[in-house]
Amino acid sequence: MRVIAAMSGGVDSAVAAARAAEAGHDVTGIHLALSRNPASYRSGARGCCTIEDANDARRAADVIGIPFYVWDLSERFHEDVVEDFMDEYAAGRTPNPCLRCNEKIKFAAVLDRALGLGFDAVATGHYAQLRTGADGLVEMHRSVDHGKDQSYVLGVLDQEQLRHSLFPLGDSTKTAVRAEAAARGLLVADKPDSHDICFVADGDNAGWLREKLGDRAPNQGGAVVDESGAVVGTHTGTYAFTIGQRRGLRLGRPAPDGKPRFVLDIEPVSGTVTVGPRERLAVDRLTGIRPRWCGAAPTRLAGPGVTVQLRAHGDEHRAVVTATDSPDGPVVEVELLDPAYGIAPGQAAVIYDGTRVVGSATISATARVSAVQR
Structure with a gap:
């Protein structure tokens, strides 16, 4: 098969590309330029999609011996993932941008372009397994490494997308993948995994949303109340909160029982955040x-x-x-x-x-x- 290997610049996608090539597929590596400001470099294990990552992906492709290209999907990513993230938080909801990216970018925009160019499948470094069921449908199963399993963020894929997907790492553990990368001479073997949301490189979601939403937020502040309606604090924007949050509430009045309080409800129109006990x-x-x-x-x-x-x-x-x-x-x-x-x-x-x-x-x-x- 002719296969596009999506290479993020990390160890997982590099080994996935190498395994696809070793299996006899005609593999071309691509790196997705998703950031509008790719000149920034990652800090530790935070962020991704930087120039550093693109260079790491290119070096890995050279070691594997496959062609390599960069596809600029930054506008599509901003519209389908970043804007969706901002809109959802402004509405008082808690989105998962990784699922949206898989649905709209990696297995839609990338797959559509790959098929249009005559490729048969897209291979990624996700930890999940594909099997053909008795009914002939392609089934997606959890990875053998349950601690690394990424089937959750792939749960948005439909049958047509699964038929054109390859997950070469589904039968492996992360420890084995790193060891294999080192044995293959891939310099990313010890590269840290990226954490947090890729376009919020410093991990400060609330600060990023405050900066980006600006006047688009339905309110710029409001009251934090307990279940009786008594005001126990104030805030500068509902987008800084999510249901179940405990830290960063900055409450001026402790609970009568002295126990921690958690966010129970968010009302973005009135700007009211309700807190209460965990139960x-x-x-x-x-x-x-x-x-x-x-x-x-x-x-x-x-x-x-x-x-x-x-x-x-x-x-x-x-x-x-x-x-x-x-x-x-x-x-x-x-x-x-x-x-x-x-x-x-x-x-x-x-x-x-x-x-x-x-x-x-x-x-x-x-x-x-x-x-x-x-």
């Missing part, structure tokens, strides 16, 4: 919109192997999942058999049946255990 964060009902199915859309999923993951590298929660249609579009209702804590609208609920990824949906609403009639 009030418990939810066991989720409503999801804009579902993305990896294969055929299910109607109901139940059983011991059905779980939902609500954060990247988060816990799995046993669940019953029902997919229905509404006047506003498809809806996914999730009953969690074990309560989850600190779940915010905007997050992704990725649905599993055993190790197989069934699909995902964007959480639009949650219901707290105490509010549900048993």
Whole structure:
């Protein structure tokens, strides 16, 4: 097959490209220029998509012996990922830009361009496995390295995208991948993994949003209140908060019981942030919109192997999942058999049946255990 290997400049994508070439594929390496300001260099393990990363990817391609190009998708990335991130936070929701990038950029814009150029597939360094099921559909499963598993951020891929994807690292551990990179003479063997959101290189999401949103935010400040409505603090913008947050609340009045308080609700129009005890964060009902199915859309999923993951590298929660249609579009209702804590609208609920990824949906609403009639 003719394969495009997306090379970020890190160790995982370099080894994935090398394995694809070694498997006999005709591989071309590409680095995605996603930043509008690529002149900045990464700081430690933060950020990515810099000139340093592009150079690392080029050197890795030279060692592997494959052609290498840089594709500038910065405008598309800004529109589909960065703008979406800002809009979601301004609306009081908590998005995951990595899922949006996989959906809109790596397995849409890149794959579309690759197919248009006559390539057959896109290979990446994600830790996930692809298998062909008895029905002939391509199934995506968790990586053998559960600590590194990235199937959660790939839960937005549909069947057509999976048919044109390769994940060469799905059967390996991170330790083995680093050792292989060193054995292959790849200089990125010991390069630190990038953390946080790639376009917020210093990790200060609130500061970045404050700078970028400016007058676009629905309010520039408001009250922090407890569940009784009593004002316990103030803030400079709701976009600095997410459901379940504990740190950085700057409350002037301690809780009567002396226990920590967490963000329970965010109302961006009025600028009100409500805080309370951790137990009030418990939810066991989720409503999801804009579902993305990896294969055929299910109607109901139940059983011991059905779980939902609500954060990247988060816990799995046993669940019953029902997919229905509404006047506003498809809806996914999730009953969690074990309560989850600190779940915010905007997050992704990725649905599993055993190790197989069934699909995902964007959480639009949650219901707290105490509010549900048993």
